[in-house]
Amino acid sequence: MVISKNMENLVAGSSVIRKLFEEGLQMAQIYGADKVYDFSLGNPASPVPEKVHEAIKDVLNNNSDAYVHGYMKNAGFEETRQAVADYLNKSFGMGYGGEDIVMTVGAAGAMNCIFRAILSPEDEVIAFAPFFGEYKNYASNYGGKLTVVPADTDTFDLNLKELDKNITEKTKCIIVNNPNNPSGRIYSKETIEELGKIVDEAEKRVGHPIYILCDEPYRQLAYDGKAVPYIPSIIKNSIYIYSYSKTLSIPGERIGYLAISKNADCYDELIGAFVVANRCLGYVNAPSLFQLVISRCQDVTVDLDFYDRNRKVLYDSLTKLGFDVVKPEGAFYLLVKSPIEDCDKFVELAKEQHIIFVNTMTFGCPGYVRIAYCVDYEMIKRSINAFKQLAIKCGISS
Numbered sequence: 001m002v003i004s005k006n007m008e009n010l011v012a013g014s015s016v017i018r019k020l021f022e023e024g025l026q027m028a029q030i031y032g033a034d035k036v037y038d039f040s041l042g043n044p045a046s047p048v049p050e051k052v053h054e055a056i057k058d059v060l061n062n063n064s065d066a067y068v069h070g071y072m073k074n075a076g077f078e079e080t081r082q083a084v085a086d087y088l089n090k091s092f093g094m095g096y097g098g099e100d101i102v103m104t105v106g107a108a109g110a111m112n113c114i115f116r117a118i119l120s121p122e123d124e125v126i127a128f129a130p131f132f133g134e135y136k137n138y139a140s141n142y143g144g145k146l147t148v149v150p151a152d153t154d155t156f157d158l159n160l161k162e163l164d165k166n167i168t169e170k171t172k173c174i175i176v177n178n179p180n181n182p183s184g185r186i187y188s189k190e191t192i193e194e195l196g197k198i199v200d201e202a203e204k205r206v207g208h209p210i211y212i213l214c215d216e217p218y219r220q221l222a223y224d225g226k227a228v229p230y231i232p233s234i235i236k237n238s239i240y241i242y243s244y245s246k247t248l249s250i251p252g253e254r255i256g257y258l259a260i261s262k263n264a265d266c267y268d269e270l271i272g273a274f275v276v277a278n279r280c281l282g283y284v285n286a287p288s289l290f291q292l293v294i295s296r297c298q299d300v301t302v303d304l305d306f307y308d309r310n311r312k313v314l315y316d317s318l319t320k321l322g323f324d325v326v327k328p329e330g331a332f333y334l335l336v337k338s339p340i341e342d343c344d345k346f347v348e349l350a351k352e353q354h355i356i357f358v359n360t361m362t363f364g365c366p367g368y369v370r371i372a373y374c375v376d377y378e379m380i381k382r383s384i385n386a387f388k389q390l391a392i393k394c395g396i397s398s
């Protein structure tokens with residue numbers, strides 16, 4: 001084998017979601033694209049806001065090629081970092097300076113920079129189930145281990161009762177993804193305050209800081225006016241991670257950032273290490289054109305109604321058909337409990353109806369499937385009859 005042992009394992013367990021997505025493409029060729037209902041991937045279908053298109057033109061028309069397309073500081077353009085800091089300060093009453101922001105290759109790039117900076121082999125990262133499966137791979141890139149706090153399937157809230165016993169001397173950070181992929185749950189201010197108390201006590205016990213990584217690519221996708229607390233304003237040792245992939249529908253552009261407040265323990269060490277990690281990992285800097293674009297689009301978000309309409313019709317229709325559905329409060333995913341014992345079989349039965357969704361086993365939450373409803377509304381409407389057939393096959397509807 002020419003590839004490393006670690007890579008061998010990664011290839012063997014290669015993304016189930018991606019495989020399903022490819023299966024969906026094949027099915028579309030066989031049955032016709034309008035007869036396949038692919039809910040596998042979190043690839044946003046909502047149109048890119050017009051302001052983003054205008055900003056692209058503005059950047060290209062009003063700057064030199066050398067500025068727009070050249071190398072820059074590894075942390076990113078100063079004007080972009082300042083625009084991000086101003087936005088966070090205005091929105092959440094923070095006191096960030098541009099120097100506290102590092103522009104990254106999406107949230108994934110930010111997370112890799114952070115792990116590169118803080119993890120030594122065998123160090124532990126905690127995630128609450130259900131969690132975005134890539135966390136495990138990102139931690140393992142640097143020899144880190146993911147410790148999973150089991151899901152509280154009664155509420156899908158952060159399972160704080162189970163947290164403390166999972167914190168050890170090796171725990172470096174705890175990931176909190178709010179709103180959550182895949183449950184759509186939004187964790188409240190009270191829950192975050194409670195988390196802060198537990199982590200405070202644990203830090204005293206283990207004798208070093210434990211950072212909260214606030215992974216928030218879905219922050220603006222919150223329905224019914226529900227508030228998403230800004231964790232760094234509640235917990236001092238927080239590192240904020242944001243991405244424009246979902247909220248501007250531009251995942252292919254790979255643009256996001258990390259932010260750390262000067263109040264966080266070991267700020268100086270960390271911010272320097274994050275910038276060097278961005279370079280050493282080979283990212284060098286976040287994509288330059290889109291850094292300049294997003295600095296002009298801080299107040300812009302995709303049309304929330306696009307997803308809210310999908311959320312409502314799917315939740316109502318599936319509930320009526322007898323499925324046990326977790327009502328999403330944010331993001332664009334919906335969890336459905338498998339109505340039969342064997343969840344893999346449920347996924348297969350769905351495929352027979354040309355419905356594609358993923359088993360959330362890889363999200364640390366067996367017995368459920370995730371429906372990514374970031375798709376066209378017309379496809380959802382067409383899919384309802386297929387869901388009806390599925391409900392009949394599963395014996396929950398007649």
Ligand SMILES: Cc1ncc(COP(=O)(O)O)c(C=O)c1O
Binds near residue numbers: 109244
């Ligand atoms: C919870 C969560 N975190 C991070 C990411 C990575 O996003 P990005 O495209 O910004 O790298 C995703 C993407 O689906 C996600 O769902």
